[in-house]
Amino acid sequence: MASQDRFLLAGLMGYPVMHSRSPKLHNYWLAEHGLKGVYVPLAVHPEGLVAALRALPALGFAGCNITLPHKEAAMAVMDTLDPMAKRIGAMNCVIVGKDGSLHGCNNDGYGYIESIRERYPDWRADAGPVVVLGAGGGARAVVAGLADQGAKEIRLINRTRARAERIAIDYGAPVKVVDWADRAAALGDAAMLVNTTSQGMAGHPPLDIALDNLPISALVSDIIYIPKETPLLAAARVRGNRTVNGLGMLLNQARPAFKAWFGVLPTVSPELRAMIEADIG
Ligand SMILES: NC(=O)c1ccc[n+]([C@@H]2O[C@H](COP(=O)([O-])OP(=O)(O)OC[C@H]3O[C@@H](n4cnc5c(N)ncnc54)[C@H](OP(=O)(O)O)[C@@H]3O)[C@@H](O)[C@H]2O)c1
Structure with missing residues (x-):
């Protein structure tokens, strides 16, 4: 310390x-x-x-x-x-x-992976294809975290395909770029769907994607945390998918920073989460 x-x-x-x-x-x-x-x-x-x-x-x-x-x-x-x-x-x-x-x-990739593990300790990155929507800064961290954890196939889908291709070049396997127009079809055998676009964030329109093809066993996560439940997560929950919002990523990326600065690895207690949730409103 x-x-x-x-x-x-x-x-x-x-x-x-x-x-x-x-x-x-x-x-x-x-x-x-x-x-x-x-x-x-x-x-x-x-x-x-x-x-x-x-x-x-x-x-x-x-x-x-x-x-x-x-x-x-x-x-x-x-x-x-x-x-x-x-x-x-x-x-x-x-x-x-x-x-x-x-x-x-x-620490964003670490924070993302920890946010999934804290909700679903048995989660595995290599359980099946992972569909990631978006190719901005958030996507780069999420894809790095998933690849580090052993994801075998990451289908990266972005409105602007060139940005996704840049990530595929930088990261290599397991990233495969899929056209934005094919996003619904790409969900067919997915074990996980991650939204890293800004769509669904407060003040933005909902993410435009049909979930009909997504297996009910798939985990759906959104790195947005305002609102706590995006329209995507609400739709996934209603049809029976497990869901994780973006607050855990925000909270968990902070833990290794605090440890490096002050010598103590802090925990995300229910009290802390409730305090931040109340602040978000
Ligand atoms: N939980 C956390 O700790 C955490 C961390 C980082 C980010 N985030 C959240 O993640 C979201 C994205 O952040 P970012 O930093 O990655 O932003 P960014 O670098 O600006 O990327 C935005 C992404 O959203 C896509 N997008 C924007 N408008 C769209 C539309 N109308 N239809 C389809 N796709 C659209 C963009 O696609 P194009 O390339 O085609 O423009 C791009 O892939 C934000 O809501 C942010 O708050 C959360």
């Missing part, structure tokens, strides 16, 4: 940052573990990113999370990067070393 001869500091660097639940989450864990410190929102414009990151050691920060629009640009400032961040092509966390060096990592 980090020494308490100084006040512990971490934060979220991005722009905007005020909407984030990360301060609530990390400050809950700091209090839970009796650690004196604070996790703060750090509103940093792109032109200030390099200076802000380089200032972290001098200010005594243990590190920070990185969010939009800095997830890719911050990588160039790091002294070292973990293989997962390199693979995903984006980072969401900085760890300040004892020598003041900056290490970049990406």
Whole structure:
């Protein structure tokens, strides 16, 4: 555990940052573990990113999370990067070393896999074909996590096919690109369906997909967490599929960051989840 001869500091660097639940989450864990410190929102414009990151050691920060629009640009400032961040092509966390060096990592794929395991401990990535919709930053993390866990076939389907093809090139097997027009047919023998598009998020139209072909045994997950139950998850639940929303991904990606900064691996307790759910409304 980090020494308490100084006040512990971490934060979220991005722009905007005020909407984030990360301060609530990390400050809950700091209090839970009796650690004196604070996790703060750090509103940093792109032109200030390099200076802000380089200032972290001098200010005594243990590190920070990185969010939009800095997830890719911050990588160039790091002294070292973990293989997962390199693979995903984006980072969401900085760890300040004892020598003041900056290490970049990406815990989103880990958070996604943990979110499934905490709900369904027997879940296996290699149970059958996984259909992933979307090819943005969220998809890159989810696909990396699934591939790491041994998924044998990931059918990647995006409205803009070229973006999915970029991921297939970067990741290689087991990613297979399928046309957006064929998304319903691709569900036929799927063991899992994951939505990583922004469709179904509050303020956006529902995801346009017919679930008729999807086996009832398939697990349906959506990385969106506002609303807690997207129209996709509601439709899947009504027809009898197991479902997981995106809140667990958000909560679980934070755990290894907290451990790296402060020396304790925190847990996602029912109380913590309820507090964040109440905040989301
Ligand atoms: N739970 C978590 O911790 C977590 C983490 C990351 C992201 N998320 C959520 O995941 C969602 C996506 O985030 P992101 O960072 O991956 O965003 P992104 O990089 O902007 O990607 C957006 C994705 O949505 C697709 N899309 C947008 N409008 C569409 C439409 N009308 N029809 C079909 N597809 C459409 C895009 O397809 P095109 O390529 O064709 O534009 C793209 O694949 C957001 O709701 C975000 O909040 C959650």
